Amino acid sequence: MLSGGPATTESVNRGPFLADVGVVGAGPVGLAIAWRCAARGLRVVVHDPAPGSGASHVAAGMLSPVAEAYFGERELTGLLAESAARWPGFAAELAEAAGADLGYRTDGTLVVGLTADDLAEARRLWAYQQGLGLPISALRPSQLRDREPALAPRVRGGAVAPGDHQVDPRRLVAALRTAARRAGATLLPGAVTAPNEVAAPVVVVAAGCGAAALTGLPVRPVKGQVLRLRAPGRGAPGFRHVIRGYADGESVYLVPRDSGEVVVGATVEERADTEVTAGAVLRLLRAAVDLVPELAEYELVEASAGLRPGTPDNAPIIGPLPGRPGVLAATGHHRHGIVLTPVTADLVTELIVTGTPDPLLAPFRPDRFAGAAGQPVTQEETWN
Template sequence: MINPSSACSIPSPGSSLTPIRGDRPTALIIGGGVIGASSAYELGKAGFACTLLDKGGWSQEASTAAAGMLGAQVEIHQPGPFYDLCRASLAIYRGWAEELEDAGGIPVQYIPEGIVRAAMTADDEHELRSRLPWMQDASWLTAEELLRIESELSPGILGGLHLPEDHQVHPVWLAKSLRAALARQGCLVREWTPATRLLTDCTGSVCGVATPEGELRADLVVLAAGAWSSPLTEPLGLKLPIFPVKGQCISVRTDAPLIRSTVFTKGCYIVPKSDGSYIIGATQEQAGFDKRAHVSTIAGLYEKAAALLPRIADAEFVSTWTGLRPGTEDELPFLGTWEHAPGLIFATGHYRNGILLAPVTGKVVASLALGAAPELDLAPYAPGRAAGSRGQEIPLTL
């Protein structure tokens, strides 16, 4: 259980104090992407009075670099705890999405149409077939069988995986739905308010954050700052190996639908949305914090999309954009606590899987805050692994 800040957590002169709302414990969430928002939503359900801080506008970084695929099967290349975590999140997603819509009144545009992962080369076919022994809810279909599902696919495909349980949401509408639900909970959302430093009290517990507008205090702090997380933990002695990975995307539109399923091949996916548009994505570029879109990169992405779905060449161009995903060296998120920073919960480094892992991450954060019993092993995601140690194992229930 998270205890209220101790008496020695006295703000410095001139600082601002997080409002105390009734007798509820308070939580500060750093990061306004889908991970931070889902954490705030689940904490609100658990009884916390939440304040969410974002360094910029609402949901403008990794969440916007996503197409909304719930690719628990298609984007995981090997079995193990991370695959299990992704499947656990997928299993609760539809119910969670319906709950969000009821809570906020805005649909997330959940589409249960599945994913087709097509092979365009013999090497790709071999690699995809090698996954079948450990995958669940997946089958290999011949080219003819895939074309019966999605007739507009290229006749040059060699076959592929059919993943009927890998669904999708619209990332923009998911963010809107979360914000509406948070508003109805009474969560304070403070955009353009970067957290510049974590505050600690005389016991060493994290008890708030410093911002350009002053200090904010709370009983609990959640770090969900994505690619901007590491500078906040370095003064505590933990340098998180998180770095920005730029994703460039395209949106196009057709007069009549070409596909119902999400279609995917190596280096490219096309996700149909309910408004008749398609999101084509996404690149993976380690280019620092550069968010510029480049013609050559977008052109290459379009060529891959047209090779998979030839009639996409006739689509109307809508827009292109970029977002920065939080990559990690071992491609696993930091999720849990660290014994040297009590009062702080880590929920960051989700890379390409933030949309998919939003519900399970939010529930993990709330469970850690309440001290519930474990059902998932958080050891692979322990923040302390960045320092060569294990984070504190705290009970978790989902």
């Protein structure tokens, strides 16, 4: 266990506990951890008053380790790439375990610029991404339209990231709930206000923005507004790649689904409300239609807003809490919660079962924030 070695079904001292592992939060990360732990033979209880109602319900589901590699986030980019590499196996295993279609697609992502200034901004980022050895290749306008004829003739150029894929987060959460239950995990609808309320020797706080109140960690809400459109006649959208673009200085993404849905997003606002505003809808729709004109004829079926769990360095917080024996954090994934689900679940489960932290966890430990949730100590000291 966290305070005395690995948590195996043979070694755990269950005592009065109802479970070996308690997970607070039933979003993709929390459910994936529950599924993995239950599959390893541990008794798992998941606590959430409204499973799947957080950021994942609004998320677009882009698996974009390349297109979302940003300046100054080299270690995070490495974790994104590692998790993306695990996604094909994770998706296949989960689809089989749950008997469900996740909406996992591997068509790749096009990154485009509408104007000369938009293209210059995009090229600056591509140069950085290529400098990291990431697979992204520039395309001429004619090459872009060969791949996606629906793109506007005004688009000045772009690039393709063939390894950036997508999944449907709402299907993902439903599949993870099924798989976790089939593996033996129990889902309880009650809310938790402190980790010590959970009757388990190991508690994993995977509560998104709620982790701040539960742990004292510096997790803040970052608002995102998202639209969902539907193709006419409920047919497939007129494009197949995820399109990430810059349109007159406005950043937008378009995610097509086999169901005919297109997700358009997203704003990034340092706010904690979930109101949908007319201005955000206007900006998103204008940018989307500028890039793919046919979207003007699509039905607007949903406008929603959610809160991403942000951190001071935009990287997740994963690992034991300093001074809190038996408590692990798996939160702060910001805009990367879906793509980071497999690697977070694997690393946390392995830490619980073996007691040994994977080196991949080192840059993302809770104790990197001095004074948050206790004084900084080493991961090994917290664990043992």
